[in-house]
Amino acid sequence: MKDEVDSREDRVANLKGMGCSRKRVEDARFTQGKGNYVDDVKLDGMLFGDFVRSPYAHARIKSIDTEAALKVKGVLAVLTAKDLEPLGLHWMPTLAGDKQMVLADGKVLFQGQEVAFVVAEDRYAAADGIEAVEVEYEELEVIVDPFKAMESDVVLREDLVAEDGSLPDGAHGPRKHHNHIFTWEAGDKEPTEEVIANAEVVAEESMYYHRTHPCPLETCGCVASMDKVNGKLTLWGTFQAPHAIRTVVSLISGIEEHNIRVISPDIGGGFGNKVGAYPGYVCSVVASIVTGKPVKWIEDRMDNLMTTAFARDYWMKGRISATKEGKITGLHCHVTADHGGFDACADPTKFPAGFMNICTGSYDIPTAFLEVDGVYTNKAPGGVSYRCSFRVTEAVYFIERMIEVLAIELNMDAAELRRINFIKKEQFPYTAALGWEYDSGDYHTAWDKALKTVDYEGLRAEQAQRVEDFKAGKTRSLMGIGLSFFTEIVGAGPVKNCDILGLGMFDSCEIRIHPTGSAIARLGTISQGQGHATTFAQILASEIGLPADSITIEEGDTDTAPYGLGTYGSRSTPVAGAATAMAGRKIRAKAQMIAAYLLEVHDDDVEFDVDRFVVKGAPERFKTMKEIAFAAYNQAIPGIEPGLEAVSYYDPPNMTYPFGAYICVMDIDVDTGVTDIRRFYALDDCGTRINPMIIEGQVHGGLTEALAVALGQEIAYDDMGNVKTGTLMDFFLPTAWEVPNYETDYTVTPSPHHPIGAKGVGESPHVGGVPCFSNAVQDAFRAFGNRHTNMPHDHWRIWKTANELGLHD
Amino acid sequence: MIPAAFEYYRPKDMAGVLSILEEHGDDARVMAGGHSLIPMMKLRMADVPHLIDLQDVGGMSDIAVTADSIRIGAMVTQHDIIDHDGLASAAPILREAALQIADPQVRYMGTVGGNVANGDPGNDMPGLMQCLDAAFTVVGAEGERDIPARDFYEAAYMTAREDEEVLTAVMIPAPQGGYAYEKQKRKIGDYATAAAAVQIVKDGGSCVSASIAMTNLSDTPIYSEDAGAALVGTSVDDAAIKAAIAAMLGDIDPTEDNRGPVAFKKHVAGVILRRAIERAWSRA
Structure with a gap:
């Protein structure tokens, strides 16, 4: 066998494990136009949805007339808040504990806000339908300055003021003003004031960190497909956290979680823009349920810059x-x-x-x-x-x-x-x-x-x-x-202090070693260009001694991947990367027992060496991980279950x-x-x-x-x-x-x-x-x-x- | 970003183009490279029920350079301009300017005719053509006529071309002396914050003629006759340049946009013109 003649150095190089500038395995696909992004998803009978958006930043909606739009060739339906209200879906929870209109409910609060959702046979008909929807607005005073907002009589969020005019607490405690959301504090106020008051030198400065936008090259979008026969909803989308989306969709729609499959295909950059839930997702799901057909929604560049996070x-x-x-x-x-x-x-x-x-x-x-x-x-x-x-x-x-x-x-x-x-x-x-x-x-x-x-x-x-x-x-x-x-x-982050909507921010990895010594690992994260398929295989290669080239990394399908909170905040390597290493170590622990059995020595008498277990003190006696994988499936080993798989959920300590x-x-x-x-x-x-x-x-x-x-x-x-x-x-x-x-x-x-x-x-x-x-x-x-x-x-x-x-x- | 429905025509000759224009009037527009018109249609800012593609018409893609003049067909692309050695030696300012327009992909499609005919104050070629005292050949049902570039632009997107006419060529008298096209922009692909086209003829240390035009500093390109005149008869020293800048500032009328407020644009216009004059003079 080749392994037997290779030097240790060669065996290390052969793994392409940690520390190696392994070329990105994703790039062969991306550089040849063979990626599979959400807009590449095309299903039989698929419809296309798009939004009527508000031209005003603050206005009351007097009326919405959809009659002319429904007469446009190819337009099948126009959803407004009134249609979503019976389902309880005209508003949706936000990740910050607030709620957000899915479609304008009586008023609009920003330019570009979603007012109605036009569902049509293709995106051209949807665009014509949008033009034909007649919305009557009554303009309201606009506030774009947060300091003025805190002094203004204008109430932006009437839904957050009680009938007697009092202000109920927000998600993060008491509110000082009807346009105030929360006050959040950290550290020690009085001691800090005291230190500064008595300091030899004090520098003061005010600075504005302006509003900007992540602007991923691929805008946000989704395809919702409700199969009315088996009751299963499949949702493809640009989701940085597919499992969290599945849970949120289940919670707000009432569809049981096992009947929801969320798939993040290739994602063309996220940078935070694709973490949250957008009205387009909800409307696509509802439209698919209503029409019984798959519905696609894809933002254009202006939609993305003006309305998403x-x-x-x-x-x-x-x-x-x-x-x-x-x-x-x-x-x-x-x-x-x-x-x-x-x-x-x-x-x-x-x-x-x-x-x-x-x-x-x-x-x-x-x-x-x-x-x-x-x-x-x-x-x-x-x-x-x-x-x-x-x-x-x-x-x-x-x-x-x-x-x-x-x-x-x-x-x-x-x-x-x-x-x-x-x-x-x-x-x-x-x-x-x-x-x-x-x-x-x-x-x-x-x-x-x-x-x-x-x-x-x-x-x-x-x-x-x-x-x-x-x-x-x-x-x-x-x-x-x-x-x-x-x-x-x-x-x-550590579940003890990090959750989003109650979902703990652990992450996960599940590994299956195949009998011939290759493997597939699935994670709760999702690459948007970071190269996970390359780097996570490298972590595993070093941990389990199989070449990175023999390890497939799969993410983004909630029906197959273990639960995780997704990719943002540089959390994939610290959390899912740790889960990967830990799952790899479980594989190795079982492999050690198998190796010891095959080598007819005690478990403690073998040690891991790059791509094999060797008998301590007798390096010529070894079993490679490839041999161990085959034995794991095909040899009856007393006291050890067949197979070589592991899963790890990692809750980081810090x-x-x-x-x-x-x-x-x-x-x-x-x-x-x-x-x-x-x-x-x-x-x-x-x-x-x-x-x-x-x-x-x-x-x-x-x-x-x-x-x-x-x-x-x-x-x-x-x-x-x-x-x-x-x-x-x-x-x-x-x-x-x-x-x-x-x-x-x-x-x-x-x-x-x-x-x-x-x-x-x-x-x-x-x-x-x-x-x-x-x-x-x-x-x-x-x-x-x-x-x-x-x-x-x-x-x-x-x-x-x-x-x-x-x-x- | 989906345009309203439109009819697409691809006539084989100019007679075909003109008959469609005749029939539909201002409901029809001709398209050369499409790099201005198509985005406007997608934004639904331009309503073009009848779109006439000029690609198959022929006869408008030639560059002819003679001793005293240059003729550039309307369908010549910015890339063709950059790529044409004869043009580069006869009128090097054209290549210098074209290289500062958008990016290579756009320049492979964008045409000289479209750039000058659209009337977008952000386009670079209109000011350049005013500087070079070019004339635009337009053809209509009544036949051909030439319109001087300096008389062509009336307001943003409003030109002396009638709706039923097609701009077919640009005629440029062979430029003399030193040249410069100086442009400040925020990034590749952007319109100018300010741009200046300068052509200067020098004779024994003094300026005998100077032509100056500015881009994107009013709702049309600005040919500043007074700015040029301020240099004539001088040694293009600091005082003369200051006088030219002052004259130019009297002619432009910039508006505030994301590139900056009026005071900034005027200041930059002066700086850019100074640099253009200095570079043109050094080449004269």
């Missing part, structure tokens, strides 16, 4: 205190969170502001307090975590800006200020002032490596020279050095805390506001590295989305609540042309509680990248008195900064 929209006010030497003593943060017309944030139930309380960042801040007020406005609902764990991008942006502002206040170098405040290696596990227990880190090593690699001192000298040249009229270009050090909190050090060097044309990123260095520590090539790809992608958000990507509204950025002409999606070269680097600080020490990486580059790009812009103007300007730093806003600093005079 946005991200950010946080107004953050901070105070940070320190000693004269720069040692931080306290941090206070208040957030006014604009949630739009319904609170449809996708956060663990107990965390209405997500993990915003990671906002003490990578620093040893002894005292801190965070308060978040959620507010209703006439904007689309959402508030998802766009390529980040729950609100972590907001938190990291906040602290990384506050550090810069404090550095200005102290007249200190911002890199040095970070260094003297980092949590030290020996302080881990570290309990932060706002409650989290950071699992592991070595920030100083990462920071020093980053600064040395880019020659930080040299860059500062060059920048100082540039400022002189600028003042002397020799150049109109300024140079910005953007620094960012981030700590992510990912892998939600989150994982990836971190990294990013540095951006940028030139800025003061006269036009045009930026040129000359260098971007990204050091990531995601613990154990499963596939370095995929990590690098993830970092490139996350940084590019960070560049987008920092430099121009926004969902902007005018005063009437009209979306000004509803197409890709105005919504900034960078192309290869706009993207700089990225230099990636790493350190490895394994997670102590994760079975393989991995921490997750998909979102780190976004979390760390946004403040890094933003800090570079702001740093360029520091020498001229700039403290803070809000993102996005597009051309005109940068120009405005320069203009206000008198640089055009």
Whole structure:
């Protein structure tokens, strides 16, 4: 046998296990146009549904006339709230404990809101039907500013005000005003106020983290097919959490869960946008039940940008205190969170502001307090975590800006200020002032490596020279050095404090080894481009000693995959990856018994070695995993059941805390506001590295989305609540042309509680990248008195900064 | 993003095109590359019950360069412009501008005729053609006529072409001297925040003629005769450039949009024009 002559090194290489840059097995399919996305699902007799959407941001609906629409050739039905009401489906629960209209029930609260659902033979007829539906609106006063919302007499959500005018508690406690959703606090208020009041130095800043959108290349959609004969509903869709969708559909429709099959086929990017439930899903299901035919609903780009889950929209006010030497003593943060017309944030139930309380960042801040007020406005609902764990991008942006502002206040170098405040290696596990227990880190090593690699001192000298040249009229270009050090909190999460709608946030893996030594593993997660079929096979290859190429990974079909909470918040590797390793270890434990029997020794006398069990002290005596697999099925072994399968449900003991050090060097044309990123260095520590090539790809992608958000990507509204950025002409999606070269680097600080020490990486580059790009812009103007300007730093806003600093005079 | 139903025609000759236009008037539109019209139809912002595809008409895809003039057929694509060496040496500003339009995929489809005929103030070719003092040949039931580019644009999407006429060619007098097409945009594929087309003739250290046109800074392209005049007779020094910019700013009328407020656009227009003049002068 070949195995017998291969060296150990060859056997390791043959597995393509952890640490190897195995090529993505998905790509053969995707690069040849052989993917199978939801819009590729075509069923016999399939109908197409689409929405009549509100042109107004706030209006009462006086009437809906569907008569003309029903006469359009090919239109079969038009659903309105009145049709859904008898089923109790005109409203639906949101992930945040609020409820949301499926179809406008008497009024609309944001532009693009779903008013009626036209079901037709094809999407062309549906579009014509939409044109023919006549809706009479009475415009109401529009509120797009959350601060005005909190003072306005205008009641956005009449359903949340009691008849006597009193305000019943919301899902997260008492409400201060009829447009207020919740107040959420973390940390110690009085001690924080006291520390800040008595501090030697205090820096204050207000910043707006603008509303933006994950904008996956594939928009949201689904196909619902109700089989009236067997009572089974099959739902294909762009779901980042297919099992959670199955449970939610069962709870709101009353269809028993075993009669619902949810399938997430290939998904073209999610970035948080595909976590929640949308009216299109409910309407498609109802339409399929009503018509007895499959019904497809696919958003177009404008629908996606204008109505499905946005991200950010946080107004953050901070105070940070320190000693004269720069040692931080306290941090206070208040957030006014604009949630739009319904609170449809996708956060663990107990965390209405997500993990915003990671906002003490990578620093040893002894005292801190965070308060978040959620507010209703006439904007689309959402508030998802766009390529980040729950609100972590907001938190990291906040602290990384506050550090810069404090550095200005102290007249200190911002890199040095970070260094003297980092949590030290020996302080881990570290309990932060706002409650989290950071699992592991070595920030100083990462920071020093980053600064040395880019020659930080040299860059500062060059920048100082540039400022002189600028003042002397020799150049109109300024140079910005953007620094960012981030700590992510990912892998939600421990069931004791993390659930969504009561569903615990564990995850799962089920493995079946085939007799000939190949395997299939199914997980409760779902890849949207992360390369799970590649990396999870690598984890298993290392754990069970079968080549990754012989392991099929399957996700997304609730009839076959074990229950799990899906993929978002960089949770797949920390949670499902751990489940995979644990299930693999169960396989190995049984394999050990089989090997011992075959080798006629005691269980304890064999040990695992790459792809086999060997007799201790006698390496020539072994059974390969392939041989063991065959024996497991085909040899009667006393006391051992046939077969080789395992399942593991993993409830993580803690989150994982990836971190990294990013540095951006940028030139800025003061006269036009045009930026040129000359260098971007990204050091990531995601613990154990499963596939370095995929990590690098993830970092490139996350940084590019960070560049987008920092430099121009926004969902902007005018005063009437009209979306000004509803197409890709105005919504900034960078192309290869706009993207700089990225230099990636790493350190490895394994997670102590994760079975393989991995921490997750998909979102780190976004979390760390946004403040890094933003800090570079702001740093360029520091020498001229700039403290803070809000993102996005597009051309005109940068120009405005320069203009206000008198640089055009 | 589904257009309303429409009739699709693909006539084999111009007579066929004109007869459909005659029959349906402004209910019919001709389409060249379709990169402006089709999105408008999908957004249901353009209602075109009768769509006439010009692909099979023929005779409008040639580029002819002679000693004193250039003729570009309406169906010539932006890519053809970039790819044509004779054109690049006779009128290098065309390649410089075309390379700044959209992206390669769009440039393979988008045509010169469509770009100048649509009347979209964001398009780059109209301003460029005004700078080059081009004329557009249109054909209708009454026969052909030429309309100077500088007289062609009346308002956004409103031009001197009648509904029953088809723009068939662009005639350009051979450009002289130095050139530059300078464009600021937010990203690849975007319309200009501000763009300037400049053509300058130099004789012994002084400017003998200058032509300047601006893009996307009004509801039409702006040919600024005064800006050009401000350079003539000067050595194109700082004072002359400032005078040209001041004249140009008097002619444009930008509006606020997602690219920025009016003050920003005016400032950038000045910066872009200065850069265009300096580059054109350095090449003159």
